[in-house]
Amino acid sequence: xxxxxxxxxxxxxxxxxxxxxxxxxxxxxxxxxxxxxxxxxxxxxxxxxxxxxxxxxxxxxxxxxxxxxxxxxxxxxxxxxxxxxxxxxxxxxxxxxxxxxxxxxxxxxxxxxxxxxxxxxxxxxxxxxxxxxxxxxxxxxxxxxxxxxxxxxxxxxxxxxxxxxxxxxxxxxxxxxxxxxxxxxxxxxxxxxxxxxxxxxxxxxxxxxxxxxxxxxxxxxxxxxxxxxxxxxxxxxxxxxxxxxxxxxxxxxxxxxxxxxxxxxxxxxxxxxxxxxxxxxxxxxxxxxxxxxxx
Amino acid sequence: xxxxxxxxxxxxxxxxxxxxxxxxxxxxxxxxxxxxxxxxxxxxxxxxxxxxxxxxxxxxxxxxxxxxxxxxxxxxxxxxxxxxxxxxxxxxxxxxxxxxxxxxxxxxxxxxxxxxxxxxxxxxxxxxxxxxxxxxxxxxxxxxxxxxxxxxxxxxxxxxxxxxxxxxxxxxxxxxxxxxxxxxxxxxxxxxxxxxxxxxxxxxxxxxxxxxxxxxxxxxxxxx
Numbered sequence: 001x002x003x004x005x006x007x008x009x010x011x012x013x014x015x016x017x018x019x020x021x022x023x024x025x026x027x028x029x030x031x032x033x034x035x036x037x038x039x040x041x042x043x044x045x046x047x048x049x050x051x052x053x054x055x056x057x058x059x060x061x062x063x064x065x066x067x068x069x070x071x072x073x074x075x076x077x078x079x080x081x082x083x084x085x086x087x088x089x090x091x092x093x094x095x096x097x098x099x100x101x102x103x104x105x106x107x108x109x110x111x112x113x114x115x116x117x118x119x120x121x122x123x124x125x126x127x128x129x130x131x132x133x134x135x136x137x138x139x140x141x142x143x144x145x146x147x148x149x150x151x152x153x154x155x156x157x158x159x160x161x162x163x164x165x166x167x168x169x170x171x172x173x174x175x176x177x178x179x180x181x182x183x184x185x186x187x188x189x190x191x192x193x194x195x196x197x198x199x200x201x202x203x204x205x206x207x208x209x210x211x212x213x214x215x216x217x218x219x220x221x222x223x224x225x226x227x228x229x230x231x232x233x234x235x236x237x238x239x240x241x242x243x244x245x246x247x248x249x250x251x252x253x254x255x256x257x258x259x260x261x262x263x264x265x266x267x268x269x270x271x272x273x274x275x276x277x278x279x280x281x282x283x284x285x286x287x288x289x290x291x292x293x294x295x
Numbered sequence: 296x297x298x299x300x301x302x303x304x305x306x307x308x309x310x311x312x313x314x315x316x317x318x319x320x321x322x323x324x325x326x327x328x329x330x331x332x333x334x335x336x337x338x339x340x341x342x343x344x345x346x347x348x349x350x351x352x353x354x355x356x357x358x359x360x361x362x363x364x365x366x367x368x369x370x371x372x373x374x375x376x377x378x379x380x381x382x383x384x385x386x387x388x389x390x391x392x393x394x395x396x397x398x399x400x401x402x403x404x405x406x407x408x409x410x411x412x413x414x415x416x417x418x419x420x421x422x423x424x425x426x427x428x429x430x431x432x433x434x435x436x437x438x439x440x441x442x443x444x445x446x447x448x449x450x451x452x453x454x455x456x457x458x459x460x461x462x463x464x465x466x467x468x469x470x471x472x473x474x475x476x477x478x479x480x481x482x483x484x485x486x487x488x489x490x491x492x493x494x495x496x497x498x499x500x501x502x503x504x505x506x507x508x509x510x511x512x513x514x515x516x517x518x519x
Contacts, residue, residue, distance in 0.1 A: 116359065187358025
């Protein structure tokens, strides 16, 4: 039984770090569908989850970030949406130790609703329904609707989740820091986001991606003023830079990244994890850093 | 210019800045009907208006919905004005021809679509190859279309390496001087662009237009 309220009373709930870069370093070929590996190479996915659990993650997120039918259609896999998500959930479940949890990752479609794009609300719903059904049937403990840039799309995914399951639903959006403050790509600000999430009584909400751990602090602070719901922060490890040897390094670096954790927690974060550029190594250091906050 | 003409031009600029597609089309039509030169309307009103939209977006006053609406309104006005130009036997010089796409291995297309929309809105001819585009396809299309610029988007640190590959392919095929190469995408930086020998880089869609203009001018032998 996953009782988020109880958990966060006792601890800062630690999620996992990036999946995409781990898949690539496990040999996912360029241009290959990441969710396709749930069927073709489940061992590799399981190893990544295991590494995160060993590093100290209290929950891992399924390999289903791009698992909606619209994104899968780019690989002609839209008819396997349910199966690939079901597999994603069962793989994570199979690696999950007693007392740890599995969250079902639901990312954005990468397309826009009308009038900015071609998508209708109904098409969007149809893209999320088989994904969320697959994740729920596969045994996730909660859903994380993440990296959303359009509040309308986040709401469609949330609506589907509410209809399909009574599991807790967590929602994160991705904000950019502009001259006038934090905004999503579509211009949603934290206030609007929090208000809509309050109305829909999400179990937790927050931000991920784009911002590094330093830039994330005042965004979480801002949200903390607006809501008493648990806040999620999953920052990037800075910006990617290609080194002369072709390897990619993220600009913030592990020590600086982790050094902002106390401030993130002081700002109100109760659920924390990593985003682009983070790895089991980051999670291990984060687990050490947040120990002192445990009651 | 009389006051009615001035009023229509002002309203046209505002319609583009506010992203009002229908109004922009109607006002463009009206401007021609009352005897204004389509070419002048484009150059003195429409282009500055879409540039204003770009500035508002860069400054964080506008967001993606407003930017797209502005580009759509511009497109609507331009289609009226270009039709009028054509009818009068004139042609407007293209700002340049761009073959654009998200590079092989990468299905992300939000950024690329934005750049394509802004390039179109500012008078470029754009051939959009979509996402996950094979390197060969960029070169084939650019040759066939006699493009000025190949514009490559990449959203992943892994696929941005293909930007370097494309430039290497152009060199090995003896085509490096035929096309200017522009790169962009979230992980792409000016430093990366320089390192791989790209000709231009835009941090966002507005800067991409600026870079595109400079490259076409250079290609046509004008000063920047």
